[in-house]
Amino acid sequence: MTTLTIMPANVTVEVAAGTNLLQAILDAGQALVTKCGGKASCGGCHIFLTGGRKGISKMTPEENAKLDTIVGIGSKSRLACQMTILGTEPVTVELLGALSG
Numbered sequence: 001m002t003t004l005t006i007m008p009a010n011v012t013v014e015v016a017a018g019t020n021l022l023q024a025i026l027d028a029g030q031a032l033v034t035k036c037g038g039k040a041s042c043g044g045c046h047i048f049l050t051g052g053r054k055g056i057s058k059m060t061p062e063e064n065a066k067l068d069t070i071v072g073i074g075s076k077s078r079l080a081c082q083m084t085i086l087g088t089e090p091v092t093v094e095l096l097g098a099l100s101g
């Protein structure tokens with residue numbers, strides 16, 4: 001288990017290693033648009049990974065390719081549906097609201 005902090009709501013939840021980040025965010029009661037059902041094709045789950053990079057699975061080529069098509073990405077950009085919480089360190093993410101997608 002480790003902790004996941006979701007900003008800007010500042011919600012912290014306990015999550016098990018192996019949990020999908022998108023699922024963890026939804027389970028925490030936070031809203032994210034998921035039009036593609038987690039297939040790395042809609043971009044709606046674009047978030048910023050602001051803390052605990054080593055606690056998250058590495059970026060896949062599919063995720064990287066989709067991020068390249070999204071306006072407003074930065075060095076912290078990831079797709080929540082493609083991320084697995086490893087449980088090795090606490091993780092902090094920032095939801096982008098209307099900026100997502």
Ligand code: FES
Binds near residue numbers: 034035038041042081
């Ligand atoms: S849910 Fe569509 S890209 Fe992640």
